[in-house]
Amino acid sequence: MIGVPYNTIMVITFTNGKGGTGKTTLSVLLALALKEAGRAVAIHDTDLLQKTATRWSQEVGGIELAEPGKAPITIVDTPPRLDSAQTLTLLRKSDVIILVTSPSPADLFTSQDTAALIRREGLSDRAYILYNRIEVGTVLARDLEAMAAKLGLPALASRIHHRQAYQHAVLVGWKALGSKAREETLRVALEITAIEQPLQRLRSALQPDNRI
Numbered sequence: 350m351i352g353v354p355y356n357t358i359m360v361i362t363f364t365n366g367k368g369g370t371g372k373t374t375l376s377v378l379l380a381l382a383l384k385e386a387g388r389a390v391a392i393h394d395t396d397l398l399q400k401t402a403t404r405w406s407q408e409v410g411g412i413e414l415a416e417p418g419k420a421p422i423t424i425v426d427t428p429p430r431l432d433s434a435q436t437l438t439l440l441r442k443s444d445v446i447i448l449v450t451s452p453s454p455a456d457l458f459t460s461q462d463t464a465a466l467i468r469r470e471g472l473s474d475r476a477y478i479l480y481n482r483i484e485v486g487t488v489l490a491r492d493l494e495a496m497a498a499k500l501g502l503p504a505l506a507s508r509i510h511h512r513q514a515y516q517h518a519v520l521v522g523w524k525a526l527g528s529k530a531r532e533e534t535l536r537v538a539l540e541i542t543a544i545e546q547p548l549q550r551l552r553s554a555l556q557p558d559n560r561i
């Protein structure tokens with residue numbers, strides 16, 4: 350079994366006010382990894398301008414599109430803007446919020462705005478930074494701890510490297526990935542689904558013998 354217990358409903362939302370940080374790519378990759386691990390997972394595509402996740406699901410197949418709550422695990426892909434009421438509602442309803450960012454200083458600025466919004470909404474107890482497009486040995490890759498401190502949110506221990514295979518995966522699915530790419534994607538999926546959700550924590554505090 351990987352991560353969250355099978356009887357739990359989990360909504361995982363990928364966000365960043367900036368476009369191009371990898372929200373859609375990682376939504377799709379995470380769904381593929383969870384499916385590979387035998388989990389029932391759906392994608393909820395709320396980026397209605399681009400609809401990349403929708404098109405991917407329809408053209409590549411294998412992952413259902415559904416509203417949160419229909420599948421045990423729902424991955425929500427969001428548009429690159431934070432000023433919509435819909436995005437705020439989605440963030441509030443999420444069990445886990447993943448702020449996707451590259452280690453580039455340009456992404457740090459918009460990620461700071463997104464992190465500030467998450468903190469302002471009182472959602473930092475469920476929000477984590479996921480570093481994407483890491484290039485091994487670069488100066489930027491060494492500064493990730495400092496960047497997380499600036500954003501004021503914890504970073505996931507697992508990270509996603511820059512790999513062309515991830516671009517192909519959005520075209521052809523899991524088979525595009527080599528063993529290293531599969532391994533790191535599964536590691537991220539496992540870390541995210543293992544996060545203890547605030548609601549779960551609350552329920553187990555109230556009923557110590559009846560954990561969900």
Ligand SMILES: Nc1ncnc2c1ncn2[C@@H]1O[C@H](COP(=O)(O)OP(=O)(O)O)[C@@H](O)[C@H]1O
Pocket residue numbers: 367368369370371372373374375401429481482483509510511512513515516
């Ligand atoms: N880890 C990665 N390695 C290589 N290319 C990536 C990676 N993550 C994202 N990309 C590429 O970056 C571009 C933007 O990614 P996308 O997921 O569409 O961003 P967003 O949904 O945040 O706008 C796409 O062309 C995608 O293939």
Ligand SMILES: [Mg+2]
Pocket residue numbers: 369372373374396399401426427
């Ligand atoms: Mg997108």
